[in-house]
Amino acid sequence: MAASNTVDEAHGGAVQVWSPRLALLVAATFFMEFLDGTVLTTAIPNIAADFRVPAADVNITMTAYLLTVAMGIPLSGWLAERFGARRIFCLAIAIFTAASLACSLSQDLVALTLSRTAQGFGGAMMVPVGTLLVLRGTPKADLLRATAFLVWPGLLAPVLAPLVGGALTTYLSWHWIFLINLPLGVAAFIAALRLVPARAGDRGRRLDWLGLSLTTLGVGALVAGLELVSAHPSAPWAALSAGFGVVAVACAVIWMRRTRNPLFDLGVFSTRTFRAMATGGFAYRLTISSVPFLLPLMFQAGFGWSPLHAGAMVAAVFIGNIGIKPATTPLIRRFGFKAMLVFASLASAATFVLCALLTAETPEPLTFALLVCSGAFRSIGFSAYASVQYADIAPAQLTSANMVSATLVQLATAAGIAVGALLIRLFDGLNSFPADAAGPFRGAFLAMAVLMLASTADSLFLPPHAGAEVSRRKAQRV
Structure with missing residues (x-):
C-alpha cells in the first residue's frame, strides 16, 4: 500500500x-x-x-x-x-x-x-x-x-x-x-x-498535485451535477457534469492507490467501522438531508400553509434533536453502535412513511409529535455514525479519514436535496396521486423510506462489537 x-x-x-x-x-x-x-x-x-x-x-x-x-x-x-x-x-x-x-x-x-x-x-x-x-x-x-x-x-x-x-x-x-x-x-x-x-x-x-487536481475537479463536478439535477433536471449538463465527476474521482482513486505520497491514505476504507460511514452512513445522511427540503415544500405547496406556519412546524425536528441529546451517549454505551444504527435507520424509515400519510387535516399536535420523534431518531443516527467512523482509525490515518469523511458528507447532503427534487418531479409526472396536491411529496417520502433501509441493511452486517473501544468504555475497564 x-x-x-x-x-x-x-x-x-x-x-x-x-x-x-x-x-x-x-x-x-x-x-x-x-x-x-x-x-x-x-x-x-x-x-x-x-x-x-x-x-x-x-x-x-x-x-x-x-x-x-x-x-x-x-x-x-x-x-x-x-x-x-x-x-x-x-x-x-x-x-x-x-x-x-x-x-x-x-x-x-x-x-x-x-x-x-x-x-x-x-x-x-x-x-x-x-x-x-x-x-x-x-x-x-x-x-x-x-x-x-x-x-x-x-x-x-x-x-x-x-x-x-x-x-x-x-x-x-x-x-x-x-x-x-x-x-x-x-x-x-x-x-x-x-x-x-x-x-x-x-x-x-x-503535496500530491495530481491527486488534488483530480479530487477537486471530481468533487466539484459531482456537486455541480447534483445542483443542476435539482434545478434543471431536463438539461443535459447535469448528467455530463456528474459523469465527469465520477470519472475524475475514479482516476483520483487509481492514482492515490499507486503513488508513494497520496493526497489521502485510502487504506482507511479497510477499516470496517469507517467503511460503514461511506456505505450505510452515506445512504443515511442522503435521506435525512432530504427532510428539511421536503417537509416545508409539502406543508406549503401540498397543504397550503404559509412559510411561517411551515417553518414553525419544521422546528419540531429541532426540538427532537436537542431533546434526545442527553440520552444519545448513554444509549450508545448501553446498546453499542450496531444496535443503535439499526434502530435509528428503521425508526427514521418509519417516520418517513408516517410523514407520507400526513394531511392538512391531521391534528397539528400529532404532526408536531411525529416530527419531534423524527428529529430524535435523526440525532441518534448522526451521533452514532460520527463516532463509529473514527473508532478503529489509527492516529497516522486520522487526517485522511477526516478529509474523506468531510468530502462524503458534502456529497451526501447535496445528493439528498437533488434526489428529493427528482422524486417530487417523478411522482408528479406519473400522476400517482391524482387530485392530491401533496401527492408527489408523499411518493418522495415513501421512496426515501425504502432508501433508508439500505442503511439498515449495511448496519446489520457490522460486527456485534463494532467500535467497542469507544462505545463500551466502562465494560473495558472491568
Missing part, C-alpha cells in the same frame, strides 16, 4: 487532553458554516429585488458557496499538515468573517457571488480542520462526548436556516444574514487563539 502523505502531526508528540471548550468552539464555527449554506434561500426574493435581477439568478450565490466548500476540503487537510492546524483554523475563521462583511456590502450579484465564493473557501478549511483539532486531542474513551458537540450544527442548521433567514430578512434586511457573522467570527477568532494548542507544521510535507 502507498505510504500516506497525511501522517497525524500529533503522532509522536504530546497527547492532548479532552477539551470541551475547544469542541464547543469548533461546533460554533461549524454552525456558522452550515447555516450560511442554506440560510440565503428565504432572502432570495429580497436580494433579487435589490439587485434588479430575476430571483432564479440569485441561486448562483448558493451554488458558488456549496461548490467552493466541497472543492476546498481536499486541500485543507494538506494545509493543516504543512502549516499547522491552529494557523489554518484561525485563517479560515478570518477569511469566513471578512467574506461575510464583503457579502453584506455587495452592490450587485457579481460582487455577492465572488464574496460567497471566498466565504465558501473559509468554510472549506474551517469544518474539516476544526474536526481534526478536536479528534487529535480526544482519547477514544471520550470520542462520543466530543462528537456530541460536533454533530449538533449539522442537525440544527438546516432546520433553523429558514426561520433565521426569514426573521432577519423580514424584520431587518438580507444584509443581516451576513452581518450577524461578524461578532461571532471575531469572538471565535479570539477564542481560537486562546484555546487551540500551537503545533508546528511539517514544512517538508509534499
Whole structure:
C-alpha cells in the first residue's frame, strides 16, 4: 500500500487532553458554516429585488458557496499538515468573517457571488480542520462526548436556516444574514487563539498535485451535477457534469492507490467501522438531508400553509434533536453502535412513511409529535455514525479519514436535496396521486423510506462489537 502523505502531526508528540471548550468552539464555527449554506434561500426574493435581477439568478450565490466548500476540503487537510492546524483554523475563521462583511456590502450579484465564493473557501478549511483539532486531542474513551458537540450544527442548521433567514430578512434586511457573522467570527477568532494548542507544521510535507487536481475537479463536478439535477433536471449538463465527476474521482482513486505520497491514505476504507460511514452512513445522511427540503415544500405547496406556519412546524425536528441529546451517549454505551444504527435507520424509515400519510387535516399536535420523534431518531443516527467512523482509525490515518469523511458528507447532503427534487418531479409526472396536491411529496417520502433501509441493511452486517473501544468504555475497564 502507498505510504500516506497525511501522517497525524500529533503522532509522536504530546497527547492532548479532552477539551470541551475547544469542541464547543469548533461546533460554533461549524454552525456558522452550515447555516450560511442554506440560510440565503428565504432572502432570495429580497436580494433579487435589490439587485434588479430575476430571483432564479440569485441561486448562483448558493451554488458558488456549496461548490467552493466541497472543492476546498481536499486541500485543507494538506494545509493543516504543512502549516499547522491552529494557523489554518484561525485563517479560515478570518477569511469566513471578512467574506461575510464583503457579502453584506455587495452592490450587485457579481460582487455577492465572488464574496460567497471566498466565504465558501473559509468554510472549506474551517469544518474539516476544526474536526481534526478536536479528534487529535480526544482519547477514544471520550470520542462520543466530543462528537456530541460536533454533530449538533449539522442537525440544527438546516432546520433553523429558514426561520433565521426569514426573521432577519423580514424584520431587518438580507444584509443581516451576513452581518450577524461578524461578532461571532471575531469572538471565535479570539477564542481560537486562546484555546487551540500551537503545533508546528511539517514544512517538508509534499503535496500530491495530481491527486488534488483530480479530487477537486471530481468533487466539484459531482456537486455541480447534483445542483443542476435539482434545478434543471431536463438539461443535459447535469448528467455530463456528474459523469465527469465520477470519472475524475475514479482516476483520483487509481492514482492515490499507486503513488508513494497520496493526497489521502485510502487504506482507511479497510477499516470496517469507517467503511460503514461511506456505505450505510452515506445512504443515511442522503435521506435525512432530504427532510428539511421536503417537509416545508409539502406543508406549503401540498397543504397550503404559509412559510411561517411551515417553518414553525419544521422546528419540531429541532426540538427532537436537542431533546434526545442527553440520552444519545448513554444509549450508545448501553446498546453499542450496531444496535443503535439499526434502530435509528428503521425508526427514521418509519417516520418517513408516517410523514407520507400526513394531511392538512391531521391534528397539528400529532404532526408536531411525529416530527419531534423524527428529529430524535435523526440525532441518534448522526451521533452514532460520527463516532463509529473514527473508532478503529489509527492516529497516522486520522487526517485522511477526516478529509474523506468531510468530502462524503458534502456529497451526501447535496445528493439528498437533488434526489428529493427528482422524486417530487417523478411522482408528479406519473400522476400517482391524482387530485392530491401533496401527492408527489408523499411518493418522495415513501421512496426515501425504502432508501433508508439500505442503511439498515449495511448496519446489520457490522460486527456485534463494532467500535467497542469507544462505545463500551466502562465494560473495558472491568
